[in-house]
Amino acid sequence: MAVGLSALPSLHPVAGVRLGSVAAGIKKPNRLDLTLMHLAPGSKVAAVFTRNRFRAAPVILAKNHLRVATPQALVINTGYANAGTGEAGIEDARAVCDGVAQQLGCELHEVLPFSTGVIGERFPVERLLAGLTGCAAQLDENNWARAAEAIMTTDTVAKGASRRIEIDGVPMTVTGICKGAGMIRPDMATMLAFVATDAPLGQSALQACLEHAANRSFNRITVDGDSSTNDACVLIATGRAPLAPIAEPQGAAFAAVQAAVAEVMLELAQAIVRDGEGATKFITIAVERGTDSAECLRTAYRIAHSPLVKTAFFASDPNWGRLLAAIGSAGIDDLDVNRVAIWLNELAIVQQGARAPGYREEDGAAVMAQPEIVIRVDLGRGAASETIWTCDLSYDYVKINAEYRT
Amino acid sequence: MAVGLSALPSLHPVAGVRLGSVAAGIKKPNRLDLTLMHLAPGSKVAAVFTRNRFRAAPVILAKNHLRVATPQALVINTGYANAGTGEAGIEDARAVCDGVAQQLGCELHEVLPFSTGVIGERFPVERLLAGLTGCAAQLDENNWARAAEAIMTTDTVAKGASRRIEIDGVPMTVTGICKGAGMIRPDMATMLAFVATDAPLGQSALQACLEHAANRSFNRITVDGDSSTNDACVLIATGRAPLAPIAEPQGAAFAAVQAAVAEVMLELAQAIVRDGEGATKFITIAVERGTDSAECLRTAYRIAHSPLVKTAFFASDPNWGRLLAAIGSAGIDDLDVNRVAIWLNELAIVQQGARAPGYREEDGAAVMAQPEIVIRVDLGRGAASETIWTCDLSYDYVKINAEYRT
Numbered sequence: 001m002a003v004g005l006s007a008l009p010s011l012h013p014v015a016g017v018r019l020g021s022v023a024a025g026i027k028k029p030n031r032l033d034l035t036l037m038h039l040a041p042g043s044k045v046a047a048v049f050t051r052n053r054f055r056a057a058p059v060i061l062a063k064n065h066l067r068v069a070t071p072q073a074l075v076i077n078t079g080y081a082n083a084g085t086g087e088a089g090i091e092d093a094r095a096v097c098d099g100v101a102q103q104l105g106c107e108l109h110e111v112l113p114f115s116t117g118v119i120g121e122r123f124p125v126e127r128l129l130a131g132l133t134g135c136a137a138q139l140d141e142n143n144w145a146r147a148a149e150a151i152m153t154t155d156t157v158a159k160g161a162s163r164r165i166e167i168d169g170v171p172m173t174v175t176g177i178c179k180g181a182g183m184i185r186p187d188m189a190t191m192l193a194f195v196a197t198d199a200p201l202g203q204s205a206l207q208a209c210l211e212h213a214a215n216r217s218f219n220r221i222t223v224d225g226d227s228s229t230n231d232a233c234v235l236i237a238t239g240r241a242p243l244a245p246i247a248e249p250q251g252a253a254f255a256a257v258q259a260a261v262a263e264v265m266l267e268l269a270q271a272i273v274r275d276g277e278g279a280t281k282f283i284t285i286a287v288e289r290g291t292d293s294a295e296c297l298r299t300a301y302r303i304a305h306s307p308l309v310k311t312a313f314f315a316s317d318p319n320w321g322r323l324l325a326a327i328g329s330a331g332i333d334d335l336d337v338n339r340v341a342i343w344l345n346e347l348a349i350v351q352q353g354a355r356a357p358g359y360r361e362e363d364g365a366a367v368m369a370q371p372e373i374v375i376r377v378d379l380g381r382g383a384a385s386e387t388i389w390t391c392d393l394s395y396d397y398v399k400i401n402a403e404y405r406t
Numbered sequence: 407m408a409v410g411l412s413a414l415p416s417l418h419p420v421a422g423v424r425l426g427s428v429a430a431g432i433k434k435p436n437r438l439d440l441t442l443m444h445l446a447p448g449s450k451v452a453a454v455f456t457r458n459r460f461r462a463a464p465v466i467l468a469k470n471h472l473r474v475a476t477p478q479a480l481v482i483n484t485g486y487a488n489a490g491t492g493e494a495g496i497e498d499a500r501a502v503c504d505g506v507a508q509q510l511g512c513e514l515h516e517v518l519p520f521s522t523g524v525i526g527e528r529f530p531v532e533r534l535l536a537g538l539t540g541c542a543a544q545l546d547e548n549n550w551a552r553a554a555e556a557i558m559t560t561d562t563v564a565k566g567a568s569r570r571i572e573i574d575g576v577p578m579t580v581t582g583i584c585k586g587a588g589m590i591r592p593d594m595a596t597m598l599a600f601v602a603t604d605a606p607l608g609q610s611a612l613q614a615c616l617e618h619a620a621n622r623s624f625n626r627i628t629v630d631g632d633s634s635t636n637d638a639c640v641l642i643a644t645g646r647a648p649l650a651p652i653a654e655p656q657g658a659a660f661a662a663v664q665a666a667v668a669e670v671m672l673e674l675a676q677a678i679v680r681d682g683e684g685a686t687k688f689i690t691i692a693v694e695r696g697t698d699s700a701e702c703l704r705t706a707y708r709i710a711h712s713p714l715v716k717t718a719f720f721a722s723d724p725n726w727g728r729l730l731a732a733i734g735s736a737g738i739d740d741l742d743v744n745r746v747a748i749w750l751n752e753l754a755i756v757q758q759g760a761r762a763p764g765y766r767e768e769d770g771a772a773v774m775a776q777p778e779i780v781i782r783v784d785l786g787r788g789a790a791s792e793t794i795w796t797c798d799l800s801y802d803y804v805k806i807n808a809e810y811r812t
Contacts, residue, residue, distance in 0.1 A: 053741040054734030084730050086760035119727025120761055229731050308807055315808035321525025324490050325635050328460030335459040354492035355526055395804050401714055402721035
């Protein structure tokens with residue numbers, strides 16, 4: 001049950017990016033589970049990956065390949081994460097990249113592999129290799145929606161976002177897809193997200209664009225505080241739009257592209273939270289007037305990861321005592337609690353560290369009953385602020401994770 | 407449903423400590439909710455309190471009182487935490503201390519107040535004051551079990567532990583009670599715990615004894631990672647045992663008392679985890695061969711706080727992938743994952759960072775089906791080790807916290 005997520009929006013094709021997805025029977029029959037993305041010559045690719053010390057085999061390989069070549073293709077499977085599989089997992093991922101290289105006539109190290117699904121089990125290499133032929137035959141610029149479906153695991157809805165902008169009268173597109181619902185607390189990058197634009201970004205502009213957007217989107221969400229072994233976020237620029245090259249991260253054209261990429265990534269990241277495992281509420285946590293960004297984030301995540309706060313949201317209980325307890329244990333040693341104020345949407349619930357004058361329980365309950373809620377915390381200490389997004393903790397989170405094998 | 411907790415063990419009286427508990431109707435009728443402890447003259451008291459920045463009014467007052475006088479009485483109510491109540495809450499707590507002082511003929515600042523229950527609402531002072539007469543009338547050295555019951559909130563069982571030891575042929579007693587089931591991730595002290603001994607400990611020996619025991623018990627448990635606003639752990643030494651005074655934290659007699667206090671506190675702390683909200687499993691997490699204590703604890707708590715690991719335990723699923731993901735994101739930047747090994751009880755499940763050779767899923771499942779499980783993680787980096795205790799995350803945790811107002 002995704003909170004406030006309608007059907008997949010229209011995903012505009014990006015000139016130079018073709019996609020193909022098939023049901024390769026990797027883990028379950030008759031579901032799309034293997035995707036190939038082909039990038040036209042001249043495309044640039046930037047990526048950020050999980051900082052979990054246990055990195056999946058495809059993450060290790062993709063990082064190595066990015067270091068030595070400009071990718072021509074991405075291959076993505078669900079069903080198995082190919083993590084915790086040791087040297088054998090690396091060999092498996094390499095075999096799949098080799099299969100892609102043979103299909104497309106490129107080099108093995110020009111292919112980036114991505115996997116998501118169960119940790120610790122090897123995937124059926126032969127079935128992946130067999131599926132690649134179908135993927136290659138289907139390659140088409142109009143296949144983003146199908147690919148969004150093909151990369152799902154515990155996701156209940158396919159996730160994508162798309163923007164069209166004009167720069168100096170030239171139309172340009174940014175389109176992205178992602179997957180993720182549990183084990184979500186990205187650190188550096190997140191989940192699997194693939195975003196492409198036809199803007200002519202050079203490598204340093206592309207990297208700057210990616211980091212800017214990821215730090216305002218995927219690096220600001222959490223479902224359960226668990227960081228995956230496979231998180232990756234890829235930004236592709238095919239350069240097919242007829243505009244002067246944007247080599248460096250500066251100028252109006254760069255700013256316009258960066259804004260569009262940031263918008264698409266934020267929509268994708270929020271879609272992951274809206275589809276968070278068992279989520280019934282979409283919660284924005286804004287921490288303001290901290291001394292620095294770090295303490296704002298620490299406070300925000302402390303709230304977002306508190307099982308007591310999360311279950312109170314599930315119960316639509318305006319339990320501000322749990323909020324105070326979370327804020328008080330966020331590790332700000334010299335916090336003056338008498339300066340702390342909290343709002344639920346526009347409703348003042350805490351002022352000067354205690355119940356706000358005039359606050360009525362029924363008003364709090366009315367806000368908490370809504371599917372989308374903003375918690376705003378004023379630390380009263382400084383000028384920094386940060387915003388993150390999370391969801392509640394419901395029976396279904398427990399059910400999904402007690403029954404599903406990550 | 408407390409894991410492996412039988413009925414309250416026999417709690418030996420401690421000479422010099424008298425207790426009285428009544429049903430004062432503080433929040434609900436007909437349940438014990440108010441307790442008075444009277445300490446004979448000459449008793450010494452040491453206490454550690456929550457490090458949450460939002461400290462409850464009774465915590466603030468108790469710390470102040472301890473600074474200026476040797477306590478003669480403790481007063482403990484359930485129903486209301488008297489936290490987030492501002493200056494009015496301080497006045498309320500002071501009024502209750504004053505009531506105790508009048509009953510017992512001592513000074514207001516010789517009374518330590520403790521509260522547990524709902525945060526953010528003021529308690530009914532008049533009802534507490536009215537109940538004190540009954541408490542005073544009941545004061546008796548044999549009332550520990552009744553007091554253990556009277557301090558419960560979401561606890562499903564009363565918790566107590568008791569030891570009798572002999573030092574140089576002189577019998578000595580350590581008896582303690584505690585409460586706590588949710589909002590449990592003590593930091594410095596924990597929940598409410600009251601432990602008394604008749605050993606003749608001087609103040610510095612008493613303080614050393616308390617810190618030693620708390621750091622091996624209450625400061626090593628977690629249910630949900632949430633630190634309370636009211637945590638407090640009190641150690642009382644009445645000095646009634648006919649033994650030479652133990653002024654300093656050294657020597658054989660001190661060591662014997664310290665060991666008995668540590669045993670009682672560990673049993674109490676583990677009882678809190680066994681009675682953790684919704685708990686169906688009691689889990690010991692031992693992290694070994696880290697470079698220092700801090701990284702062992704960080705790894706252990708990362709595992710203990712992972713909702714994915716906790717739900718896997720609930721499901722009896724030997725999901726070692728989730729353990730790897732938790733260890734990999736514990737913030738040890740230079741962790742060599744190829745040296746990591748994990749055991750479930752005696753069963754090797756991970757060796758050299760991947761599935762252990764010979765590991766069979768059914769063996770893992772058999773261990774996970776047991777109500778008490780030890781996870782042992784070898785980081786392969788150094789000589790430090792730490793052990794903590796936690797429980798699983800079940801439907802009932804969500805149910806309890808969606809329905810109960812902390």
